[in-house]
Amino acid sequence: MKRSRPLSSLNRMSKWQYAILLLIVFTFSFYSLPSFFGERPALGLHYPNAWSQHDQLLLKQHEITPDLVETTADKTLLVFHSQSVQQKAKQVLELNGYHSADLTLEYHANSPKWMQTLGAEPIRLGLDLRGGSQLLLRVDAQYILQSHLSSQVENLREALKMAGLRGGQISVQKETLRVTMPSEESATPWLKVFREQGLAKSDQWQMHLDGNLAIFAISETEKMILVNNGVTQNMAILKKRLEELGIVEAVVQRQGTEAIRIELPGVHNPKQAKDVIGATATLAFHAVKSSGPYQLADKHKNIVSMARQPVLTGQHITDARANSDEFGRPQVSILLDRIGGQKMMQFSKTNIGQPMATVFTEYKSMSDGTMHASSEVINVATIQSTLGNQFRISGIDNTASAQELAILLRAGALTAPLKIIEERSIGPTLGQENIQAGFTALAFGMTGMMVFMVIWYRRFGWISIVGLLANLLMQVGLLALLPGAVLTLPGIAGLVLTVGMAVDTNVLIFERIKDRLRDGGSIANAIDFGYRSAFVTIFDANITTLISAVILYGIGSGPLQGFAITLILGLLSSMVTGIWGTRAMINPIWGQCSVKLLKV
Amino acid sequence: MMKLINVFSLTPVRYLGLGLSILLTTLSLLTLFVNGLHMGLDFTGGVLLDLKIQTIQNASELNAHVADLLHGSLKLQYSGTPGEWALKLPPQPDGFVALSLVQQINHALGIPVELIKTTIIGPQVGKDLFEQGMLAILAASIAISIYLGFRFEWRQAVGVLLSVLHDALIAIGLLSFLQIEFDLNVIAGLMAVIGYSLNDSIVISDRLRELLQSNREQRDIYTCTNMAIKGTFSRTMITSGTTLFTVSSLLLFGGDALFSFALTLFAGVLVGTVSSITIASTIQELLGLTVSSYQKQKNTNLELESI
Numbered sequence: 001m002k003r004s005r006p007l008s009s010l011n012r013m014s015k016w017q018y019a020i021l022l023l024i025v026f027t028f029s030f031y032s033l034p035s036f037f038g039e040r041p042a043l044g045l046h047y048p049n050a051w052s053q054h055d056q057l058l059l060k061q062h063e064i065t066p067d068l069v070e071t072t073a074d075k076t077l078l079v080f081h082s083q084s085v086q087q088k089a090k091q092v093l094e095l096n097g098y099h100s101a102d103l104t105l106e107y108h109a110n111s112p113k114w115m116q117t118l119g120a121e122p123i124r125l126g127l128d129l130r131g132g133s134q135l136l137l138r139v140d141a142q143y144i145l146q147s148h149l150s151s152q153v154e155n156l157r158e159a160l161k162m163a164g165l166r167g168g169q170i171s172v173q174k175e176t177l178r179v180t181m182p183s184e185e186s187a188t189p190w191l192k193v194f195r196e197q198g199l200a201k202s203d204q205w206q207m208h209l210d211g212n213l214a215i216f217a218i219s220e221t222e223k224m225i226l227v228n229n230g231v232t233q234n235m236a237i238l239k240k241r242l243e244e245l246g247i248v249e250a251v252v253q254r255q256g257t258e259a260i261r262i263e264l265p266g267v268h269n270p271k272q273a274k275d276v277i278g279a280t281a282t283l284a285f286h287a288v289k290s291s292g293p294y295q296l297a298d299k300h301k302n303i304v305s306m307a308r309q310p311v312l313t314g315q316h317i318t319d320a321r322a323n324s325d326e327f328g329r330p331q332v333s334i335l336l337d338r339i340g341g342q343k344m345m346q347f348s349k350t351n352i353g354q355p356m357a358t359v360f361t362e363y364k365s366m367s368d369g370t371m372h373a374s375s376e377v378i379n380v381a382t383i384q385s386t387l388g389n390q391f392r393i394s395g396i397d398n399t400a401s402a403q404e405l406a407i408l409l410r411a412g413a414l415t416a417p418l419k420i421i422e423e424r425s426i427g428p429t430l431g432q433e434n435i436q437a438g439f440t441a442l443a444f445g446m447t448g449m450m451v452f453m454v455i456w457y458r459r460f461g462w463i464s465i466v467g468l469l470a471n472l473l474m475q476v477g478l479l480a481l482l483p484g485a486v487l488t489l490p491g492i493a494g495l496v497l498t499v500g501m502a503v504d505t506n507v508l509i510f511e512r513i514k515d516r517l518r519d520g521g522s523i524a525n526a527i528d529f530g531y532r533s534a535f536v537t538i539f540d541a542n543i544t545t546l547i548s549a550v551i552l553y554g555i556g557s558g559p560l561q562g563f564a565i566t567l568i569l570g571l572l573s574s575m576v577t578g579i580w581g582t583r584a585m586i587n588p589i590w591g592q593c594s595v596k597l598l599k600v
Numbered sequence: 601m602m603k604l605i606n607v608f609s610l611t612p613v614r615y616l617g618l619g620l621s622i623l624l625t626t627l628s629l630l631t632l633f634v635n636g637l638h639m640g641l642d643f644t645g646g647v648l649l650d651l652k653i654q655t656i657q658n659a660s661e662l663n664a665h666v667a668d669l670l671h672g673s674l675k676l677q678y679s680g681t682p683g684e685w686a687l688k689l690p691p692q693p694d695g696f697v698a699l700s701l702v703q704q705i706n707h708a709l710g711i712p713v714e715l716i717k718t719t720i721i722g723p724q725v726g727k728d729l730f731e732q733g734m735l736a737i738l739a740a741s742i743a744i745s746i747y748l749g750f751r752f753e754w755r756q757a758v759g760v761l762l763s764v765l766h767d768a769l770i771a772i773g774l775l776s777f778l779q780i781e782f783d784l785n786v787i788a789g790l791m792a793v794i795g796y797s798l799n800d801s802i803v804i805s806d807r808l809r810e811l812l813q814s815n816r817e818q819r820d821i822y823t824c825t826n827m828a829i830k831g832t833f834s835r836t837m838i839t840s841g842t843t844l845f846t847v848s849s850l851l852l853f854g855g856d857a858l859f860s861f862a863l864t865l866f867a868g869v870l871v872g873t874v875s876s877i878t879i880a881s882t883i884q885e886l887l888g889l890t891v892s893s894y895q896k897q898k899n900t901n902l903e904l905e906s907i
Contacts, residue, residue: 437855
C-alpha cells in the first residue's frame with residue numbers, strides 16, 4: 001500500500017486553522033443569538049414630556065398597557081405584545097392630538113441589552129412573517145419624457161424669437177420634437193440656435209435633418225437619465241413622506257428601471273400610505289427681506305424673513321443637477337423654462353448681491369380627507385450676477401448636500417405620477433402562523449436528519465450532528481449580519497433544504513471513509529482519503545445548486561430572492577461546517593488511530 | 601440487496617424505465633394541453649382576499665347573502681381549511697380598498713368577517729412576473745448546457761440535459777393534473793429541482809467517465825453504464841433520501857403558503873433520481889456513446905505527446 005506521508009503528519013490541522021474556524025463559528029453563532037429571542041412591536045414617542053400621566057391615562061381608558069417602557073435621549077419606547085395593540089395605541093394618541101410623525105412604529109428586540117450594544121440584532125423578518133403591506137409603484141415614464149419635450153418646445157420658441165427667426169413650425173410628435181423651417185437655404189442661423197439650445201451636436205439629443213424638417217429625438221442615454229432621475233426623486237419623497245406617517249421601518253427600493261417597491265412592516269391597512277403617495281409638493285423662490293412679512297423656519301430652525309410674493313414658483317424648474325464649479329466646489333445647476341427664465345432674469349438684474357430663499361411646500365391628504373400644507377426654507381443663496389434660464393446655486397457645504405438639494409428641487413418640479421400596480425397585505429395572525437409553520441418544518445427536518453446520522457454512522461454521526469447545529473447557527477448569523485437580507489417563508493424553506501444538503505456533504509465523506517476501511521486501510525488513512533476524495537464531489541454537487549440559486553437571485557425579486565440568498569449562504573456554510581468543521585472534531589479523536597476496521 | 605442488483609443486468613430495467621418516462625412525459629404534455637396550468641394570481645393579476653368567517657353555513661348559503669354586493673358573478677369560495685374563505689376578484693379600478701369591501705360583507709352576512717390577507721396585482725405586473733419566471737428557467741437551462749458542454753462529451757451532455765428538462769416537465773404536469781396554482785413559489789421550486797436533478801445525473805456520468813477512460817477490461821458501454829450506476833447507487837439513495845425527507849417535512853408542516861413549492865420539489869426530486877438512471881444513461885447510449893468516445897481523446901493526447 002502506497003504511503004504518501006508518515007502517519008504522524010496525517011490528519012493534523014494547524015493551530016491557526018483551528019483558531020480561524022473557531023472564530024468564524026463563534027462570531028456567526030453569537031450574531032445569530034438575538035434572532036432566537038425574538039422581537040415585539042413597539043411605539044416610539046418623539047415629543048417632549050412623552051409618557052406623562054396624561055398619556056398613561058389615555059391609553060388606560062382604552063385598556064392598553066405597554067409591556068415595557070424604555071426612555072432614551074431621543075424618544076420613549078412603549079413595547080406591546082401584539083401588533084393590533086400597538087396600532088390601536090397609535091390611533092388613540094393620534095386622535096388625541098399628537099402628530100403621526102412623532103409616533104413611530106418600530107420593533108423592539110427581546111435580546112439582552114449588552115448584545116444590542118455589540119451590534120447583534122435579530123434577523124429582519126420579511127412581510128410574510130411579520131405581517132404588513134407591500135406596494136409596487138410604476139413611474140409614468142411617458143409623462144416624464146413628454147414634459148421634458150414640452151419644456152424644450154417653450155425654450156426653443158423663445159430662443160428662435162430672440163434670434164428673429166420666424167415662420168417656423170414647432171410641434172411634438174410621439175417622442176420627438178419637430179421643427180419645420182421656412183426654406184432650406186436659410187437653415188444656418190436656425191442650426192446655430194439649435195446648437196445653442198443644446199439640441200444639436202449634444203449627448204442629450206439626436207438631430208435628423210430631412211430637407212427643411214429638423215427632427216429631434218431624446219437620446220437613449222438621456223431618456224435613461226430622465227427616467228432614472230424621476231424614479232430616484234420619487235423614492236426620496238416617498239421615504240420622507242412615509243416617515244411623516246411614523247412608519248420609520250419602511251423599505252423603499254427600486255425594482256427594475258421604472259418601478260418602486262415599498263414595504264411597510266406592521267401596516268395592515270395601507271390606505272393612509274396610499275393617500276400619502278398621491279400627494280404633491282411645490283417649490284418657490286422668494287427674495288429675502290429683513291423685515292419681510294413671510295416668515296418660515298429653515299433646516300437649522302432659524303427664521304428667514306421673505307417677501308410674500310415669490311419671484312418664481314417651482315413649476316418652472318425643469319431640471320436640477322448637482323455638480324462641481326470650476327474650483328471643484330459643489331453646486332447645483334438649475335434649468336428653468338422660458339417664462340421662468342424671463343422672471344429670473346428680471347429679478348436678478350435688479351437684485352445682485354441680495355439673498356434669495358428656496359421654499360419647499362408639501363401638500364398631504366389627512367385621514368379625514370382634507371389637504372394640509374407644510375413649508376420650509378431649504379436653501380438661501382446670494383445672487384452673484386444676472387441669471388437667465390440656467391443658473392447655479394453655489395455656497396453649498398458638501399456634495400451630499402448638493403445632491404440632496406438637487407433631488408429636492410426636482411422634487412418640487414413636475415413630479416412624475418406614480419401608479420400602484422401591485423399590493424399585498426398580510427395580517428399579523430397569518431404572519432405568526434407562517435413563522436410557526438416554517439420553524440416546525442425546520443425542527444422536524446433537523447431532528448429527523450440527526451436521528452438518521454446517529455443510527456447510520458454512529459460515532460461519526462454524533463460529530464455530524466454538532467456540525468449540523470453549527471451550520472444552522474452560522475446561517476442564521478450570516479443572515480442577521482448581511483445588510484438588507486431578510487428572512488421570508490421561502491427563506492425558511494431554503495434553510496430546511498440546506499439541512500438536507502449539509503447532511504449530504506457529510507454522507508459523501510463518510511461513505512468514502514467506509515470504502516477505504518473496507519479495502520483494509522487504517523482509520524487515520526481512511527479519514528484522510530475520505531476528506532480528500534470527497535471534496536471535489538461535494539464541490540461539484542453544490543456548484544449546480546449554486547448556479548440555479550444565483551440565477552434565481554438575479555431574476556427574481558422579493559421572497560424569491562430571500563429563498564435564493566438562504567440557499568447560497570446555506571451552501572457556503574454547509575461546506576465550511578461539513579468539511580472543515582467536522583474534520584476539526586474528527587482529527588483529534590481518531591486522526592492518529594491506526595486501528596483498522598473500526599465500525600463507522 | 602447490493603448482491604441482488606449485481607446478479608441481473610440493469611440494462612433491460614433502464615430501457616423499461618425509459619419507456620415509462622416517455623409515457624409519463626406524454627401524459628404530462630397531454631394534461632397540460634387539456635387542463636392547462638392553473639395560473640396563480642402572481643401571473644394573472646387580479647384581487648385575492650383571504651377571509652376568516654366563523655360560520656357553519658356552506659358556500660351557496662353565504663353567497664346568497666352577498667349576491668347583491670358582489671354583483672352575482674363573484675363568489676366566496678371555501679379554501680379547504682374550516683373557517684377560511686377566499687374571494688377572487690378581477691382587476692379593480694384604482695380606488696379599491698379591500699377593507700371597506702370586507703366591512704360591507706360583514707354587514708351583509710351579519711357575522712364577523714376578518715381579513716387576513718390581501719393580494720392585489722395589476723395585470724401588467726402579472727405578465728411581467730410570468731416572463732421573469734420563464735426567463736429564469738430558460739437562463740438556468742442555458743447555463744446548465746454550457747456547464748455540461750465543458751465537462752462532458754456531447755452525447756452525455758445531451759442525455760443529462762434531457763433528463764433535467766424531463767423532471768421539470770413531469771413536475772409541471774403533476775401540478776396541471778392536480779390543478780394546483782402555478783405561481784412564483786413553483787418557479788423557485790422548479791429551479792431547485794433543476795439544480796438537484798442535474799447534480800444527481802452528474803454523479804453517475806462522472807463515474808461513467810472514470811470507468812470509460814480507464815477501461816482496461818474492454819467492457820462494452822452497457823456494462824460500463826451499469827457498473828457506474830451500481831457503484832453510485834448507495835450514494836444516490838442517501839442523497840435522495842435526505843432531500844426527500846426534508847422536503848416532506850416542508851410538505852407536512854410548511855402550511856398552505858409553501859404547499860405548491862414543496863409539492864413541486866417532492867415530485868421533481870423523486871422523478872429526478874429515477875431519471876438519472878433511466879433517461880440520462882439510455883439516451884446517451886442511443887445517441888451512440890461508446891467506449892471509444894473517451895478512448896479517442898486519450899489516444900489523440902498520446903499522439904501529440906509523441907510528436
